[in-house]
Every structure is written in structure tokens, then in C-alpha cells.
Amino acid sequence: MKYLLMILTSLACTITAAWAGTDDAPTVLSNAEAIKLVQTHADYVWTLIAAALVFFMQAGFALVEAGFTRAKNAVNIMMKNLMDFSMGSLFYWAIGFGLMFGTTNGFFGTNGFFLSDFKVGGDPWVLAFWMFQVVFAATAATIVSGAMAERTKFTGYLVYSAVISALIYPIFGSWAWGSLFHGSGWLEGLGFIDFAGSTVVHSVGGWSALAGAIVLGPRLGKYTKDGGIKPILGHNIPLAALGVFILWIGWFGFNPGSTTAANKDIAMIFVNTNLAAAAGCVVAMIVSWLKFGKPEVGMSLNGALAGLVGITAGCANVTPGSSIIIGAIAGCLVFFSVLFFDKIKVDDPVGAVSVHGVCGAWGTLAAGLFNIGGPTMKIVSTQCIGIVSCFAWTFCTAFILFKLISGTIGLRVPPEEEVEGLDSTEHGGNAYPDFSPNH
Amino acid sequence: MKYLLMILTSLACTITAAWAGTDDAPTVLSNAEAIKLVQTHADYVWTLIAAALVFFMQAGFALVEAGFTRAKNAVNIMMKNLMDFSMGSLFYWAIGFGLMFGTTNGFFGTNGFFLSDFKVGGDPWVLAFWMFQVVFAATAATIVSGAMAERTKFTGYLVYSAVISALIYPIFGSWAWGSLFHGSGWLEGLGFIDFAGSTVVHSVGGWSALAGAIVLGPRLGKYTKDGGIKPILGHNIPLAALGVFILWIGWFGFNPGSTTAANKDIAMIFVNTNLAAAAGCVVAMIVSWLKFGKPEVGMSLNGALAGLVGITAGCANVTPGSSIIIGAIAGCLVFFSVLFFDKIKVDDPVGAVSVHGVCGAWGTLAAGLFNIGGPTMKIVSTQCIGIVSCFAWTFCTAFILFKLISGTIGLRVPPEEEVEGLDSTEHGGNAYPDFSPNH
């Protein structure tokens, strides 16, 4: 009887084929395969468009950093942002991706270097995935640039930028996000939640930035001998604001793109991302108004970024209402954090340590506290383990790296070059030769 | 016999399953479900990417407004644009979306506040739809900002921006676009055509802007006592032009994204959007050349925007050839409208009333006149009802709102603050501290 039915079904297919007038007529099975393929195409399109949006964040970071610093260093800042992406792409291709997503022993990956796991004619998903990950790696690297602006030697910058892209970021990433091939990272194994990288990307960037700012020391004239703090104003606020708008749209790739799949989950992630940013921006403005007497633009812009960083870990597993709370707290936190680091004389021209380090840690904790499934003690303590291990790994390795650079090729430009500006001394350039900046 | 066949079919499925080596093997029905799901995923991806593009228009509006005004108010303009999106997001989440798309009595919606209709584990389409709509609401709000630039008190701005996002825009929107849940708006019921919002978004923004500009009065020095008009030049034309390019790309989300579905219709909407913008830009340049003797950049930029606003209502139901005509007329209209409002001493620094109010009305009429299905008398008169009711509702409510603000917390800064610039007086900031603007 069974065999009879198989014959019947098979014959029915033949007939269907005859109807369609083709030899390879569709069957239930071929349709099921075709559906999977169309979904796969949608996954490719979504993941790669999201990667393009995250790439655009490089422009956002460049504009925020340039806008918040002085005209005499704008060329240097553009060069740094261009180079950390360009060199970072090459180093992440050669080394970083393999360490981060290769078959892992729990601590680092061991294959996939030079994209060698992609064979012509093979499944190109590894390429789509690499493309999405390389723009993340570059984000971690470029965060550091802001905190070390206006006084870092360009050669020193190139070295630390390469090491962060090739080693520091990928190794921590492998702990939390595990392998594309086989095995899982030790933090991942504990159940650590960091959907799009509040810790993996932003805290790694932020704590590296902290180490860098400490090793470098403050800009000349920032802190007076009598303990005063002299604000050094950014030279182009519209550019900085444009940078924040670009980062905001980039985050619509960063967070929802982290599904690396075209599915319904991206809707809530979009909404959460947007509401947290909005809440962070509004709260930071209000706090600045209460404390300074006027709604301050720099704090408001950083408030939006703080909300975005804060929601990055939990964007897929908290509700929209919780996102507003998470963003609002981030907007408050970034304000006081910026003042705190200024008070202890860690000179961070753009507030990168506060936005990415502190709010990254907050977001990681919040992903546990506001978890849709309920914040169990185990989840919250795992989040804390992730936060602490990120700080320990990143701050220590980055600190050693910066000390090594400082003791060898040099990390800081001489004072006279800092006064003249890095554009002319490091690059023989001038960002605005038709205008005469008044420094 | 029927039961025998059911058994046969069922058995055939069992066999197919055995072939595929899995228990839940595909069937015709499961395939049909899966196809629907993949299409749904494509709808989510398309709608949300379009939302991201529309979000980017916030940056475009900020740059156009800043570029077309003076350097001393650039910080204020960035703050306003940042805040109308941030606060607008929160107010639209709490109030606006429910009023606009909740179950409606024809005049306003009554549920969906605080996104309360989304339950964890439920269908997240309401979130995707909200995300697309919140960026529309923010567009209406931010249009107003341009017409009231360089003299509006920041607190007054925050209040009217909130009221427009929470009440004025959503209530008119519910008339024309109806409910996501149940019921339809009264204008929608008449057959009103406004596919992507020439009236719903742009005219609402434009007529609110008109009310605001009238209540505020012109900037100091704009109109001389002897009846002369003194042009106040924009301080950064490249930024304004970049803003227009950003708005143009944003419109590729605004118009085709209004399908909120990944389908073939988006192709014609893209083409229509682009051709209308191109025609508007070219015609505005030609008219400015004929009238001023030289091709003027501000008019050309506004011509592109006029074409975009003009095609927004009819983008899905007119041909590409008609789009060129619609855009060309819009480009001509915006030129004379800008001169007209200047002549009657309504000071609109960026031409927002002409671009969004006047060309929004034109676009709405044009959607009827050039309707692919033919312009019946009924369609054209319905379009006129929509245009008039939008003006009546928006101008009146906005006028009252601005008068109320003016009479209480104040809408306009004192003259000495206006002369000094809003950046320092309202925000304690300076957009370009390294340069010395020559006002």
C-alpha cells in the first residue's frame, strides 16, 4: 500500500510538471527549498544593508569628534577615522575575525584568518557575516580616537588602532559571542546577554579610551595649576549634530541588524533603539538645564548617544517602556559621568569614556534587570561578570599597549606641535585655509 | 470517496516527510504559510529601512534650516531639531499614535496609547508601523521650526513641538488615514487621496508654520520702515545643499515606504518621486534666472523640495510623465509663493510655508487632477475638501496654540537676545568658537 501511494504521488508530480509545460516542475519539496532560499536572500539583503548603515557610523564618529574639538586638529581627526576603518578592515580580515569567530576553545578562535574559510563556489554566508562584523570592529576602534583627540601622535594612533582591531576587541568578542563555526565563548556559556554589543563593542571602546586618556594625560591648558577646569570648545557644532544624526540612523543597522536575519524581531529592536535614544537626549538636556541654567547642546547630543549605547545590549529582550527607562537613566548617567571624569582630570574631549564605557556597562546591567523573561539573580550576576571581565581585560591590555607605545615610538606629540595643531605638524595640512581660525 | 482521498493525501504527506528525513515535512499548506511569512519578513525589512531613511530627513531639515540662517543661531537650530524628534518620539508614543491610528469614531482614535496594544509575544507589526509613523509625525513638527527660526524662545518651541506631535498632527492624520485597528476617518471615507502625506504631513507642518510666523512677527531688520525687504543671508550654503540631498534620499523612504509592504508598486513611486524633484529643481532655477538675472541657489534647493512635497500625495496614482508636470508646477509655485509671503511681511527664513504648505496643497489637488483612473469631479472636489479642512483645522489650532504660548511663557526672545543670537543667550553655546562671524 505504501509503495502504491509513493507511486501515486510521484505520478501526480509528473502530471503537475506536464501541466506547467516544463521538465523540472515544482514539487512540495522543491517549493520548500525555494522558500528557504528566498528567506536566505532576504537575510543577506537585510544583514548587508544593516552593515552599510553601521559603516556610515564611521562618518558620524568622525563628525562628532571633529565638531567637538578645535579647527586646528580637524584634518588629523579625519585621517584617524579614515585610517582606523581602512586599517581595521585589513587587520580584521587577516587576524581579528578568525580570533573572534573561528572555532573556539572558549577564549579565542583558531581558524577563519584571511577569510580562508570561504572557498569560491562555497556558501558565501561567511562573507556577509564578516561584512557585518568588520563594521562593528571598526566602531570599537574609532571610539578610542575621540578620548585621545588633539594630542596623540599619528604613528602611535595607527599602532593602537591596529592592535585593538586585531586582538583586544576580537578576543573579548569571542568570549561573549562565540563562534560562527564551532564552540562557544566562556561568557556566552554562562548565558551572558549582550545582543548588539553594549559591552562587546561600546565598553571595549570606552575602557580602551579611558586607558588611553590616562596614559596620554590632559591637553595643554585644560586644567589650570590652581585646580580649575578650562573648557575647550568644539569648533563646529552643526557638524557634531550631523554626526549624532548619522550615528542614530547607523544604530538602526547596529541593533536590529544584529539579528543577521530578516524577521519580525527587528520591529521591536527598532522601536526600543529609537525610544531609548529619545529619552536619553531629553533627560540629558533637562539635567544640563537644571545644573547649568541652560539647555546645553553638547550634553544633549551625548545624551542621545548614551541612550543608544544603553539599549544596545538589551534591545531584543526588553519592552519599549523599559527602553525609555533605560535610555533616560543613561542620559542622566552620562551627564554626571562626564563631570566626574573632568573632576578627576581625565581629559576626554568628546566624552567617549562616559558615553561608551559607562553607559555600555549600564546597558549591560539593564539588559538583565529589564529582561522580558524576568531578571533572575543568575542573569543579573552573569551580566555583572561580563561587565567586570570586560573592564579587566580591556583596561589592562589597553593600558599596557599604550604604555608600550609611549615608551617606544611615542604616543603624544611635543607641546609645541600640540599648540600649533596636529593638522600642520602631523599632516602638512589645513582644514580651513580660506578662513583664519582664532586660536 | 472524499474521505478516502483525504486519507490518501494525508498518507502522501507522511511519505514526503519520510523522504525529507524529518517529522514536520513540508506540505502544500505549510509551504503556503511559509511563503506568507517570508513576504511578511520582506514587508518588515522594507518598512523599517524606509523608516530609517525618513528618520534621516531630520538631519536634512536641521541642515537646511541652519544653512539658510545665521551662524549665531546654529546651535539653537540643532537643539530644536534634536528635541522635536526626541520629544516628539515620546509624545507620539504616549498620545499621538493612539489618537491617529487607534480605533476611530471618524475624528480621532481611542486606543493604542503608550503602544499598549503590543503584548510581548504578540504580533509585532504594530511596532513596525509605529516606527514608520513616528518619523512622519516628527517631520510635520520639524517643518514648523524653519519658519520660526532665529527669534523663538526655546521653551516656547518645546511646548508647541510637543502639542503638534501629540495632538494637531495626529488628529488631522486620523481624518485622512484612518485606523490601524478599526474604523475609518471621515476624509478617508470620502475617498480622499493622500498616499504619503502632501496634506497630512506637509501642509499640516506648513500651515502651523504660517500661524507661527504670523504670531511671532518678522525678525528684527528684515523689513525696513519704508517698506523695503532686507535679505538675511544663510550662513552655510554647502550645509543647506547637503540637507536637501539628505531630504531627497529620505523621500525615497517617505513615499515608497508608505506602501508599508515590499511590492512592485514601489518602483513607480521611486521614479515619480525622483522626476518630480528633478523637475521642481530645474524649473525653480529657470524662473529665478528669468526673474533675478542669475540662477539662484536658495530657490533651486527649495524647488527640489517643492517637487518632492508636490508628488507626495499622488506618487502612487499618477504616471511618471504627470510627475514631471506636477514637480515643474511646484517649482514655479514655490518661487512666487516665497516672494508673496515676503511681500506681505510674513518672515519665513527658510520658505517652509511655501514649500510645505502651498506645495502640499498643490500636490493634493494634483493627485486628483492627474489621477491614473481619471479625475472625476467627485475626486477633485474631495481633494479640495481635504485641502480646506487641513488649512482650517491646522491654522486655527496652531494659531490659538501660539497665542496661548505667547501670552503665558512667551514665544519670542527679547530683542537684545535676538541681536546677540540665540546660541549664547538660550544655550550658553557657540557654534563656531574658532572663527569670528561678522554680524
Added chain:
Amino acid sequence: MKYLLMILTSLACTITAAWAGTDDAPTVLSNAEAIKLVQTHADYVWTLIAAALVFFMQAGFALVEAGFTRAKNAVNIMMKNLMDFSMGSLFYWAIGFGLMFGTTNGFFGTNGFFLSDFKVGGDPWVLAFWMFQVVFAATAATIVSGAMAERTKFTGYLVYSAVISALIYPIFGSWAWGSLFHGSGWLEGLGFIDFAGSTVVHSVGGWSALAGAIVLGPRLGKYTKDGGIKPILGHNIPLAALGVFILWIGWFGFNPGSTTAANKDIAMIFVNTNLAAAAGCVVAMIVSWLKFGKPEVGMSLNGALAGLVGITAGCANVTPGSSIIIGAIAGCLVFFSVLFFDKIKVDDPVGAVSVHGVCGAWGTLAAGLFNIGGPTMKIVSTQCIGIVSCFAWTFCTAFILFKLISGTIGLRVPPEEEVEGLDSTEHGGNAYPDFSPNH
């Protein structure tokens, strides 16, 4: 027996329909149709989003050109970029698209003018395809603008921009890319590889630019009488850098979008595009460092663009490793090419001839040399035929065109207008009226 089975199958479908509670229940065939439709929707979404990204390149070109030239010509540059896209859209709609993709005799197309092949209710794919192609045409046109900056008469610019969009670009394009309808171009027939247009778009732009720069002659003061070269500095490096970032993201539409289909191939194209750009940027920086003693920003920015142009032809048929080599060579080539053209006194303010002409030719050759299927003698020689025929066609027609314009309405502004700046003399405008540029 066969007929019995047909009846059985048909009955089974009826039953399935009854189960689903609808009259048009799914069948294997209807499912197969539906799958094709969903894939088609994904193709539309991908192609049109890619078109939007390529459109954004117009902003990138505008910023690079404005940033690399003087403040007194910034309005003129914005006007040119706005107009070549706007007029180009209209001319490509009326004439260019038909010549390029109409049914072809091997040398030009003969239908599709005014998008007349699209009938309401017909298949809108021609519209999606047109939208993707119009942004390519505008790219070719806008490349020319950079090489002729700061001295070209606006009326002359409008004429040549129209002719390039309507004739020069589409006719060469039809040789290499053939028809959407019927027939193939003669170069296409030889097996010429130019996936996304290293030759079709970039070399056409670059060689037209070369003809224009030669006919125009250098800017006043660029070359001194004793044979010296006086650098004329760009007035806004952050804008230029933003332009390069925008071009880079735009290229993620340009290259992978050239599949005009949502498929897996886009992954490798993304990766190749990114790696070539990164390599070009790093190598150009290194070479400038070795030659000038300092890492120069203009060369580094052009190095990224060189890598992007270089990979455009071969992005779909070379490996990621090869892409790095192709980009690196392009980064080196652009450096020496810029110096070469300066030495022979062809004044190209932004390096457009080197970036687009020279590196476009290199990329076309490289697509043959690094071809995944192996570089046969036939492939390489066909690539050379394509490169040479592009130069011959483009340089000759463009040279004649520029000579004609020069002899009639005039191509160059009078010296006193060039000294004063084109913003005031050609447009009655001023890009930065709040600041006093120091020319």
C-alpha cells in the same frame, strides 16, 4: 490511469482548499508562483534601496568637490551637482535610457524613450531598472564637474552635463551592457567584463573630465610662468572627508546593487568593495608619507576612491584577496597619476581624471587579470579593447563637445570673474556670508 490520477490530484486540492476554508486554496503550482513573486519583491526592494544609496553619492561628489576647492566657488559647485542630477534625470528619462537599454543594433538602443515602454498596469520592472540606471548616469556626469571646477561658465556646464547624460554616456553604455529588451552591445558580445562600471561609468566620466580640463586650461595662478606648480588648497577638509564616507556607503549600492537581484552574490561584492577601498586608502597614505614626508589627507581620501573605482569592474568575479591587491595598486596609481597630470599642467582640482579615468581603466584590466575563472588571453585582450574604445569614444566626443561650447556660448568665465569667485558672479550668492574668507 493518468486521467484518474489527474482527477485524484484535483480532488485532493479541492479538499485542501476546503480545509483552509477558502476557495482559492494553495496548490503546488500556486505556491511556486507565489515564491517567485516574493523573490521578485525582494529584487525590487534591493534594487531600489541600492538606487537610493547610489543617489546619495551625488551628495558625496558635491562635498568632495566643494571641500577640495575654494570657499568663493562653493555655491557654484552645489548648483552644478544639484543640476547635473536634476537635468540628468530628465534627459536620461527622455533620451539616454532609450539609447542605452532600448532594443539595440549593437551600437545604440532604439526604444524606451520617455519611459514609453511602461504602460499603466504593465510590469513595472522597467521603472525599477530605470531608477537604478538614472543614478549611474548622473554619476558619470558629476565626475566631470570636479575636474572643471572653479572656472567653468554655468551655462556651458548645463549644456555639457545634458549631452553627457543624454548621449555620450548612454551610447558607450549600450556597447558594454546591452539592452533590457533585445539585442546586445558589440563589446558585450565580445565578453567584456565590467560588472558595475569601472569603464562604463567611471572612465567615461574621467576621460570626459580630461577633455574638459584640457579645453578649459588651468585655473589662474595654478602654474607659474617659471614652470612652478602652486597648490590651491581645498577650503573645507571635513566636508571633503564626509563626502568620501558618503561615496563609500553609496558604493555599497553601486557595486552589489548591480546584481539588480536579491541573491547571495551580493555578499562577496560587498566584501570586495570594502577591502579594495581600505587597501587603496592605506596604500595612498603610505605612498604620500614616503614621498612628502607626511601622511597627506587629500591623497588618502582619493586613495579610498581609487580603490572603489578599481574594484567596480571586477567586484563580482575576483576573490577578496585579489580585491586587496587591486585596491592597493589603485591607491598607488592614483598618487602618481595626480602628480603626472599636474606636471603636464592639466589642472584637475579634485583629481577626477586620475581617480575615475585612470583607476577605472586599471580596474577594467584587473577584472580580466584577477578573474576567478582564470585570465585567458582572450579575456584580457577584450578588456583592453573595452578600455581603448572607451577612451577613444569618450575623449573624442567630449573634446569636440567642449570645443563647440567654447566657440559658441563659452566654456570659461572671464578672468576677473574667476578671481572674484563664481558664487557672486554666476549666482549672486555667497556660501559663507557670516565669515570673511581670506582670498
